[in-house]
Amino acid sequence: MKRFLTLLIALALALSLAACAKQPAPATTAEPSPVPSAEQTPAPDAGLDRIPQSHEDIVLGSTNIVTARYVETVQAFRGDEYVYEVREELKGSADGEPLHVITSGYVSLPSAMPVSGDDVILFLSGYDSVYQEHVLYILTDIAEDTEAERSLIASLCAGGAPDHDEDGRKFTRSDDIGDILEVTESIFFVRPEEVFVVGTQAPTTTYTCTVLARLRGEPDPAEVLGISADPEFSEILIPFFNDTVTIGGRYLVLLAKHRERSKIYTLSSPYSVMTQEEAAQIPELRAILEEAGYDTPAGNTKLCCYSDSGRETSAEADGLLTPEQAASELAKMVMDDLCTESGERTFRVTEYRGLSVDVVQTTAMDEETRSLYFLSEDEIGRNKWIVEISVEYKYEGVKSPTGPSNGEWIDVLYQGSPMGFLMVRDGNDYSLRPRA
Numbered sequence: 001m002k003r004f005l006t007l008l009i010a011l012a013l014a015l016s017l018a019a020c021a022k023q024p025a026p027a028t029t030a031e032p033s034p035v036p037s038a039e040q041t042p043a044p045d046a047g048l049d050r051i052p053q054s055h056e057d058i059v060l061g062s063t064n065i066v067t068a069r070y071v072e073t074v075q076a077f078r079g080d081e082y083v084y085e086v087r088e089e090l091k092g093s094a095d096g097e098p099l100h101v102i103t104s105g106y107v108s109l110p111s112a113m114p115v116s117g118d119d120v121i122l123f124l125s126g127y128d129s130v131y132q133e134h135v136l137y138i139l140t141d142i143a144e145d146t147e148a149e150r151s152l153i154a155s156l157c158a159g160g161a162p163d164h165d166e167d168g169r170k171f172t173r174s175d176d177i178g179d180i181l182e183v184t185e186s187i188f189f190v191r192p193e194e195v196f197v198v199g200t201q202a203p204t205t206t207y208t209c210t211v212l213a214r215l216r217g218e219p220d221p222a223e224v225l226g227i228s229a230d231p232e233f234s235e236i237l238i239p240f241f242n243d244t245v246t247i248g249g250r251y252l253v254l255l256a257k258h259r260e261r262s263k264i265y266t267l268s269s270p271y272s273v274m275t276q277e278e279a280a281q282i283p284e285l286r287a288i289l290e291e292a293g294y295d296t297p298a299g300n301t302k303l304c305c306y307s308d309s310g311r312e313t314s315a316e317a318d319g320l321l322t323p324e325q326a327a328s329e330l331a332k333m334v335m336d337d338l339c340t341e342s343g344e345r346t347f348r349v350t351e352y353r354g355l356s357v358d359v360v361q362t363t364a365m366d367e368e369t370r371s372l373y374f375l376s377e378d379e380i381g382r383n384k385w386i387v388e389i390s391v392e393y394k395y396e397g398v399k400s401p402t403g404p405s406n407g408e409w410i411d412v413l414y415q416g417s418p419m420g421f422l423m424v425r426d427g428n429d430y431s432l433r434p435r436a
Contacts, residue, residue: 058141059156064092064124067145068099077203078102081136087119090153092126094135099124101137119145121153130171130256130267131202131239171256175271177284184254184268186217187288188236189276192247196237204239206264211236212250215288218258237264244273250412252279277419281374305330305431321430327357327387327423330432334421335391347397347405358388359423372419379422379435386420387432389413 059065068084084099101122123141143149170183192207199205211234238253245251254272255265267273279285338349362370362380373386392409399405423432
């Protein structure tokens with residue numbers, strides 16, 4: 001059954017992508033071509049089954065009808081896009097923007113596309129998506145700009161434009177978190193497991209993803225049904241922009257309105273994918289993490305201190321403890337603290353292995369590295385270091401974003417906090433704390 005459902009989803013996704021628009025035919029000439037009339041428009045390619053449309057059907061079915069003038073042809077991911085300047089809008093509105101027109105298969109392009117300065121009437125079906133740079137208009141017919149054609153369009157549209165079913169998935173191209181949250185329905189932690197399909201109509205790759213946690217929006221289906229968790233319930237499909245996620249990584253995703261009973265989810269913005277550490281730098285998302293019960297930085301690890309004084313051997317007493325030695329000792333304290341019972345945490349580490357540290361003095365970082373760590377002014381100093389703790393561990397209880405323990409080794413230590421710990425030296429004393 002699961003394989004059958006997967007095949008159905010694959011078919012639905014393929015049909016959805018194909019419906020966006022067909023690949024434009026390559027340009028055959030740079031010479032200006034005449035504008036054919038509706039009767040002279042070349043027939044669609046032979047061998048393809050298409051439902052014939054009357055001119056009335058085309059007029060009523062178009063979201064936009066405009067008189068327009070050709071500007072240029074641009075190369076996009078999907079192929080050629082023909083850019084037109086709108087001269088007059090006879091139906092619909094393009095908000096004053098240039099039109100990016102692609103072929104529909106009903107009109108032979110580019111032979112039917114004028115490259116001269118003549119105005120023509122274009123019959124278009126607008127299509128927009130978060131995965132596109134702009135609205136695409138699918139050309140369904142083209143005609144000469146004549147009084148007879150204008151009169152026919154006016155008479156057919158006199159009754160008002162019919163209602164068109166919309167996709168229902170609101171999105172924004174803004175990078176402002178307020179704008180993004182306004183169109184976001186669900187916020188999940190997900191882990192991409194495998195490539196489901198590589199996009200041909202947009203620079204995307206769709207992954208099968210496991211939902212690790214649902215912070216906002218749709219509840220867990222298994223929980224709603226009152227049954228034990230089923231891996232199939234936690235698997236969804238998400239198209240990501242190419243090279244933005246890796247298999248096995250953990251990401252916070254902000255998702256658009258979702259179609260009921262569909263496993264395909266779409267992003268609410270091109271900026272809707274981030275790691276938990278990146279999300280923690282955004283106040284609005286940090287509040288959502290805390291509201292959802294996520295632990296504070298590094299599982300509420302307390303301030304750890306280690307002193308250079310009181311060491312027993314004379315060899316150790318020669319000179320101060322190195323930052324690397326201090327960081328190693330402090331990292332052990334961090335993990336040992338996580339192994340103790342605490343009412344401030346929802347989990348307890350039961351064992352750990354492979355503990356190591358990377359230590360970088362904050363004054364030695366270049367501007368780019370400091371910005372990656374979101375260092376504040378009070379974190380930069382000669383006696384201050386960023387310590388990265390690498391470790392694998394098992395735990396009992398519930399820990400975000402991995403959820404309930406399943407007995408596996410985990411290598412993600414940070415929880416809703418900026419990357420790294422801050423280590424400070426005061427004389428012979430070192431302290432280590434999670435970054436807020």
